[in-house]
Amino acid sequence: MHTAWDFRYAQRTQRIGSSAIRELLKLTEQPDIISFAGGLPAPEVFPLEAFTEACERVLRDFGAQALQYSTTEGYLPLREQIVRHTARYDLHITPDNVLITSGSQQALDLLGKIFINRGDRILVESPTYLGALQAWNAYGAEYITVPMDKQGMNTAALEEALRSGPKFIYVLPNFQNPTGVTLALERRHKLVELADRYGVPIIEDDPYGQLRYEGDHLPSVVVLDDHFRNNSEHCYHGNVIYLSTFSKTLAPGVRLGWVIAPPEVIRKLVQAKQGTDLHTATFNQLVAHEVSRAGFLDEHIKTIRQVYSERRDVMLGAMDRYFPPEVDWTHPEGGLFLWGTLPEYLDAADVLKLAVKQKVAFVPGEPFHPDSSGYNTMRINFSNATPEKIQEGIRRLGYVLQEKVSGRVAI
Amino acid sequence: MHTAWDFRYAQRTQRIGSSAIRELLKLTEQPDIISFAGGLPAPEVFPLEAFTEACERVLRDFGAQALQYSTTEGYLPLREQIVRHTARYDLHITPDNVLITSGSQQALDLLGKIFINRGDRILVESPTYLGALQAWNAYGAEYITVPMDKQGMNTAALEEALRSGPKFIYVLPNFQNPTGVTLALERRHKLVELADRYGVPIIEDDPYGQLRYEGDHLPSVVVLDDHFRNNSEHCYHGNVIYLSTFSKTLAPGVRLGWVIAPPEVIRKLVQAKQGTDLHTATFNQLVAHEVSRAGFLDEHIKTIRQVYSERRDVMLGAMDRYFPPEVDWTHPEGGLFLWGTLPEYLDAADVLKLAVKQKVAFVPGEPFHPDSSGYNTMRINFSNATPEKIQEGIRRLGYVLQEKVSGRVAI
Numbered sequence: 142m143h144t145a146w147d148f149r150y151a152q153r154t155q156r157i158g159s160s161a162i163r164e165l166l167k168l169t170e171q172p173d174i175i176s177f178a179g180g181l182p183a184p185e186v187f188p189l190e191a192f193t194e195a196c197e198r199v200l201r202d203f204g205a206q207a208l209q210y211s212t213t214e215g216y217l218p219l220r221e222q223i224v225r226h227t228a229r230y231d232l233h234i235t236p237d238n239v240l241i242t243s244g245s246q247q248a249l250d251l252l253g254k255i256f257i258n259r260g261d262r263i264l265v266e267s268p269t270y271l272g273a274l275q276a277w278n279a280y281g282a283e284y285i286t287v288p289m290d291k292q293g294m295n296t297a298a299l300e301e302a303l304r305s306g307p308k309f310i311y312v313l314p315n316f317q318n319p320t321g322v323t324l325a326l327e328r329r330h331k332l333v334e335l336a337d338r339y340g341v342p343i344i345e346d347d348p349y350g351q352l353r354y355e356g357d358h359l360p361s362v363v364v365l366d367d368h369f370r371n372n373s374e375h376c377y378h379g380n381v382i383y384l385s386t387f388s389k390t391l392a393p394g395v396r397l398g399w400v401i402a403p404p405e406v407i408r409k410l411v412q413a414k415q416g417t418d419l420h421t422a423t424f425n426q427l428v429a430h431e432v433s434r435a436g437f438l439d440e441h442i443k444t445i446r447q448v449y450s451e452r453r454d455v456m457l458g459a460m461d462r463y464f465p466p467e468v469d470w471t472h473p474e475g476g477l478f479l480w481g482t483l484p485e486y487l488d489a490a491d492v493l494k495l496a497v498k499q500k501v502a503f504v505p506g507e508p509f510h511p512d513s514s515g516y517n518t519m520r521i522n523f524s525n526a527t528p529e530k531i532q533e534g535i536r537r538l539g540y541v542l543q544e545k546v547s548g549r550v551a552i
Numbered sequence: 553m554h555t556a557w558d559f560r561y562a563q564r565t566q567r568i569g570s571s572a573i574r575e576l577l578k579l580t581e582q583p584d585i586i587s588f589a590g591g592l593p594a595p596e597v598f599p600l601e602a603f604t605e606a607c608e609r610v611l612r613d614f615g616a617q618a619l620q621y622s623t624t625e626g627y628l629p630l631r632e633q634i635v636r637h638t639a640r641y642d643l644h645i646t647p648d649n650v651l652i653t654s655g656s657q658q659a660l661d662l663l664g665k666i667f668i669n670r671g672d673r674i675l676v677e678s679p680t681y682l683g684a685l686q687a688w689n690a691y692g693a694e695y696i697t698v699p700m701d702k703q704g705m706n707t708a709a710l711e712e713a714l715r716s717g718p719k720f721i722y723v724l725p726n727f728q729n730p731t732g733v734t735l736a737l738e739r740r741h742k743l744v745e746l747a748d749r750y751g752v753p754i755i756e757d758d759p760y761g762q763l764r765y766e767g768d769h770l771p772s773v774v775v776l777d778d779h780f781r782n783n784s785e786h787c788y789h790g791n792v793i794y795l796s797t798f799s800k801t802l803a804p805g806v807r808l809g810w811v812i813a814p815p816e817v818i819r820k821l822v823q824a825k826q827g828t829d830l831h832t833a834t835f836n837q838l839v840a841h842e843v844s845r846a847g848f849l850d851e852h853i854k855t856i857r858q859v860y861s862e863r864r865d866v867m868l869g870a871m872d873r874y875f876p877p878e879v880d881w882t883h884p885e886g887g888l889f890l891w892g893t894l895p896e897y898l899d900a901a902d903v904l905k906l907a908v909k910q911k912v913a914f915v916p917g918e919p920f921h922p923d924s925s926g927y928n929t930m931r932i933n934f935s936n937a938t939p940e941k942i943q944e945g946i947r948r949l950g951y952v953l954q955e956k957v958s959g960r961v962a963i
Contacts, residue, residue: 153669189615209592
């Protein structure tokens with residue numbers, strides 16, 4: 142059907158285009174496929190009972206207020222709760238530093254809206270979170286990439302990248318999506334020091350920080366930055382904007398995230414958010430506040446860690462058993478994903494085609510690379526499928542990889 | 553506090569700036585003020601009991617699925633419900649024509665994102681909905697204005713405006729925000745005919761269409777456009793994009809709206825929405841679907857109409873009694889707002905300053921005019937305050953206006 146809209150699309154829609162891989166991923170939505178392609182939390186760990194009780198209490202105690210328009214900044218007691226939560230990690234802020242967003246994805250969109258002019262270069266890890274690229278492509282962002290290894294962003298390559306004048310640095314230090322890799326402590330220090338030397342601020346995206354299954358908690362980049370600048374003062378300095386979310390601790394379907402930023406940046410974000418969706422759903426904010434009151438989520442997170450840690454271990458064990466030695470993969474200390482690297486003569490998109498025939502799926506790594514490299518990499522999710530499905534799915538995927546590596550199947 | 557972010561804002565933030573009037577409106581948030589400034593529905597009409605029951609049923613019947621990530625397009629049964637609702641108004645679409653948005657405001661943002669390049673001219677009524685201007689200013693929109701009178705957009709002036717090549721026309725035909733005015737039937741026909749002659753598509757924003765308190769329902773522009781193009785076929789032609797919302801029939805705090813558009817436009821909107829907030833909250837969509845099943849909202853809307861119609865009548869009566877004859881106002885057939893026009897020697901912002909001292913508030917009309925005209929106009933909301941407060945508030949406002957008109961108070 143042709144309409145008068147056909148020739149009216151904005152330039153920016155050319156870059157939001159759907160890819161061949163997205164078409165391929167549609168095949169992975171068949172119900173009989175064991176899919177490691179999504180980034181879905183396990184539905185088994187959603188606190189359904191606590192959520193149900195919180196809905197009841199909120200509607201009883203707040204009545205119509207829970208369904209009315211509310212402020213763009215977000216529900217003050219929820220922002221205060223985030224202030225207290227943040228203080229436990231040695232970051233001292235006030236509610237003026239907090240904006241509630243409709244999921245962390247909205248924080249990325251709003252930051253793009255207030256900071257990115259067409260052609261601005263953003264320094265990102267390669268690979269990096271696909272959602273950030275989708276959000277920022279719409280504002281005409283270009284990217285400067287710094288390669289990753291198993292210690293996270295390669296800070297030896299960072300200085301050269303900083304010399305080409307990025308607007309800001311975007312980093313996911315904990316159990317990164319897509320690689321599952323954690324930025325090592327000495328590299329966090331190095332990142333803070335170099336960012337200061339070149340006067341480039343940082344956006345730290347931390348959706349999974351609380352989902353650690355082994356090793357010690359590492360201080361956030363925002364905390365290290367504050368210490369670097371003033372060891373004694375203990376108040377937020379503001380050169381790092383920090384993002385997190387309720388999606389992985391409570392549930393993603395309520396769409397609640399938050400931004401920590403200097404008050405002046407928060408004011409700009411609030412103005413942008415007003416034109417974008419007025420405010421985040423009132424009811425959802427009240428319910429999240431109610432559920433997380435009295436430390437419930439702190440207890441609940443232990444269950445989540447236990448479930449995901451078992452699934453990760455089952456997956457790593459099955460990969461040891463079924464994957465050919467030519468394939469390499471990361472050992473994530475937390476989060477939802479691990480990352481596989483195929484021999485250079487294999488293309489992950491070809492492997493996926495064959496995998497789908499065997500009723501198992503993953504995401505090829507290329508779309509996570511702003512420079513379109515990474516054709517031989519793959520992101521594998523371990524949080525969503527049950528241990529039994531993980532065993533079986535990795536067995537099937539191992540079979541496909543063995544066939545591909547031994548060349549028994551034409552590419 | 554100065555941070556490394558200070559000099560990094562995008563050009564577009566210059567135009568999202570907060571205005572002097574916004575500062576003034578902050579004063580109107582004092583709890584002892586009778587405020588006609590907001591656009592809030594009456595909390596008394598929210599279907600709290602039905603909403604509470606729907607939450608219970610959704611969590612019991614859907615369990616974890618209600619809290620999981622879901623598709624960007626929106627919950628299919630809710631889209632199907634909208635298809636059936638729309639068919640009752642003689643518009644025949646499929647779920648592929650429907651996108652669920654995080655409130656109608658998000659529909660405006662996404663439409664701006666996919667259609668507006670910097671410098672594009674949008675044809676709007678003057679005055680028009682402030683939220684559309686806020687959404688589109690961020691993408692660098694310019695405006696061509698067509699004046700309003702008590703029959704809506706002046707279609708005699710439309711043709712000249714169309715000659716200057718707007719990208720699209722934006723119109724609120726029913727009980728417009730801010731004026732409360734309804735576009736007359738013959739002007740709707742004229743609009744459709746002229747839009748076709750100049751090949752310019754239309755965005756029809758209809759948040760209040762079901763809130764009519766007197767007179768007959770008028771066919772939507774989208775319906776008239778379809779009839780104009782093909783009287784027999786009875787399928788959606790696609791040159792009018794239609795927006796509506798659950799904010800005024802269910803509740804605004806759940807943030808649910810929808811767009812009806814050609815499938816190709818929906819696909820572009822979906823891609824844009826993916827980068828913006830992934831999807832609208834799953835739980836909220838399931839609950840809205842549950843609440844509006846079995847025709848509940850159709851019954852409930854009758855209560856809303858009754859309450860708002862009484863408030864409108866009380867306000868119109870009080871204005872007749874207390875306002876000086878030099879002030880003129882509209883008689884809205886539905887919606888939430890009416891519009892006052894002061895004598896040309898008065899500035900509504902000055903009147904507001906004095907009104908706030910008398911503990912009553914409204915919104916000066918200037919921000920609703922993209923060309924910064926309308927200094928002597930005012931938007932007055934009648935849905936939120938109780939009839940008693942409306943009486944008292946209009947009495948106070950009448951006093952202020954009498955003083956101003958008679959020159960007893962210096963401007």
